[in-house]
Amino acid sequence: MKAEGIAPPKRDNRIKTSDVTNTKGMTFADFGLSKELQLGIYEKGYENPSPIQEESIPLVMSGKNIIARAKNGTGKTASYSIPMIQKVDPTLEAIQGLVLVPTRELALQTAHVIKELCKHIEGLVVMVSTGGNPVKEDIYRLYNPNHIIVATPGRILDLASKNIAKLDHCKILVLDEVDKLLSDDFKIIVAKIIDIMPEDKQVSLFSATYPMAIRGFQQKYVPDPEFINLMDELTLKGITQFYAYLEEKEKLHCLNTLFSKLDINQAIIFCENAKRVELLAKKIA
Numbered sequence: 001m002k003a004e005g006i007a008p009p010k011r012d013n014r015i016k017t018s019d020v021t022n023t024k025g026m027t028f029a030d031f032g033l034s035k036e037l038q039l040g041i042y043e044k045g046y047e048n049p050s051p052i053q054e055e056s057i058p059l060v061m062s063g064k065n066i067i068a069r070a071k072n073g074t075g076k077t078a079s080y081s082i083p084m085i086q087k088v089d090p091t092l093e094a095i096q097g098l099v100l101v102p103t104r105e106l107a108l109q110t111a112h113v114i115k116e117l118c119k120h121i122e123g124l125v126v127m128v129s130t131g132g133n134p135v136k137e138d139i140y141r142l143y144n145p146n147h148i149i150v151a152t153p154g155r156i157l158d159l160a161s162k163n164i165a166k167l168d169h170c171k172i173l174v175l176d177e178v179d180k181l182l183s184d185d186f187k188i189i190v191a192k193i194i195d196i197m198p199e200d201k202q203v204s205l206f207s208a209t210y211p212m213a214i215r216g217f218q219q220k221y222v223p224d225p226e227f228i229n230l231m232d233e234l235t236l237k238g239i240t241q242f243y244a245y246l247e248e249k250e251k252l253h254c255l256n257t258l259f260s261k262l263d264i265n266q267a268i269i270f271c272e273n274a275k276r277v278e279l280l281a282k283k284i285a
Contacts, residue, residue: 024054025048026048026049026054027048027049028041028046028048028049028082031049031057031058031061031082031083031086032061033082033086034086034121036118036120036121036122037082037085037086037117037118037120037121039120040085040116040117040118040119040120040121041078041082041117043116043119044078044113044116044117046075046078049075050074050075050079051070051074051230052068052070052074052075052076052079052228052230053075053078053079053082055068055228055230056068056079056080056083056204056228057079057082057083059226059228060079060080060083060084060087060202060204061083061086061087063202064202064225064226065202065203065204065222065223065224065225065226066204066205066225066226066227066228067204067205067210067214067218067222067225067226067227067228068204068205068206068207068227068228068229068230069207069208069209069210069228069229069230070206070208070228070230071208071230072208074230076176076206077109077110077113077114077176078113078117079206080099080174080176080204080206081099081110081113081114081117082117084097084099084114084148084172084174085114085117085118085121085124085148087172088124088147088148088172089147090121090122090123090124090125090147091123092147092169093145094145094147094166094168094169094170095146095147095148095149095165095166095167095169095170096147096148096169096170096171096172097147097148097149097170097172097173097174098148098149098151098156098167098170098172098173098174098193098197099114099148099149099150099151099174099176100151100152100153100156100173100174100175100176100181100190100193101150101151101152101176101177101181102152102153102177102180102181102183102186103152104130104131104132104133104152106176106177107128107129107130107150107151107152108128108130110150110176111126111127111128111150114126114148114150118148123145124147124148125144125145125146125147125148126146126147126148126149126150127141127142127146127148127149127150128149128150128151129149129150129151129152129155129156129159129165130151130152130155131152131154131155133155135155135158135159138155138159138164138165139159139164142159142164142165149165153181153186153189153190153193154189156193157189157192157193157196160193160196161192161196167193167196167197167198168198169198170197170198170201171197171198171200171201171202172201172202172204173194173197173201173202173203173204174203174204174205174206175190175203175204175205175206176206177206177207177208178205178206178207178214178217179207179208179209179210179211179213179214182211182213182214182217183213187213187217191221194221203221203222203225205218205222205225210229252280252283252284255269255280255284256284259284
């Protein structure tokens with residue numbers, strides 16, 4: 001799509017692997033999207049659909065339930081955001097789409113993507129609702145029309161069970177990182193949210209893995225799904241992984257050795273809890 005009078009977005013010059021280039025040659029125009037949504041996609045810098053987008057967008061647009069497996073970094077967020085935006089009616093002052101994610105950070109990131117994609121659609125409102133924000137702010141915003149909500153399970157269940165977040169018109173449900181959403185911490189909460197929603201809702205599950213918990217959940221809550229599996233391995237092509245077996249007392253020395261010997265500009269270190277994060281930050285600072 002060419003946008004007249006609008007400067008083209010900055011070109012993405014990152015190296016692309018077959019995870020995102022091995023496509024069927026479709027374009028976003030092939031999906032029958034509105035001009036306003038196509039303009040948002042164009043300005044977002046999405047040139048052509050990635051493999052997961054080619055597979056999932058037509059199925060969601062047709063009303064199918066889907067269970068999709070694809071690697072992180074291959075365009076999963078846009079895979080469910082684009083058809084959700086297209087299907088929402090901005091003139092209907094009701095919540096019509098709900099995206100559940102396991103963390104506040106992912107909720108903010110996802111909502112940002114959706115807002116950028118739909119910014120040319122007049123009247124369409126996207127809201128974030130997560131723990132960590134004052135619940136009074138959410139209640140205040142829910143007095144006004146909202147069409148798509150991106151939320152963590154606990155907060156939206158609290159608001160929906162009190163009928164503050166009214167889900168009676170919400171017929172599109174997405175569970176992103178569903179493997180985490182069906183962990184012991186969330187699965188009962190997620191089930192209660194689903195029970196509040198209309199029976200004829202459309203459900204999309206997205207994950208990089210497919211544990212047994214998803215299978216049992218699917219049989220109960222996701223009737224007749226279409227399966228999309230683009231996972232031949234968990235890691236994006238072009239990334240090499242290394243691992244080391246260490247005793248607990250050896251871990252800090254190993255980290256310091258890596259940082260001293262290798263040219264590392266940026267790194268993410270995952271820890272099992274917040275206390276360990278704070279302790280490690282002090283020791284390697």
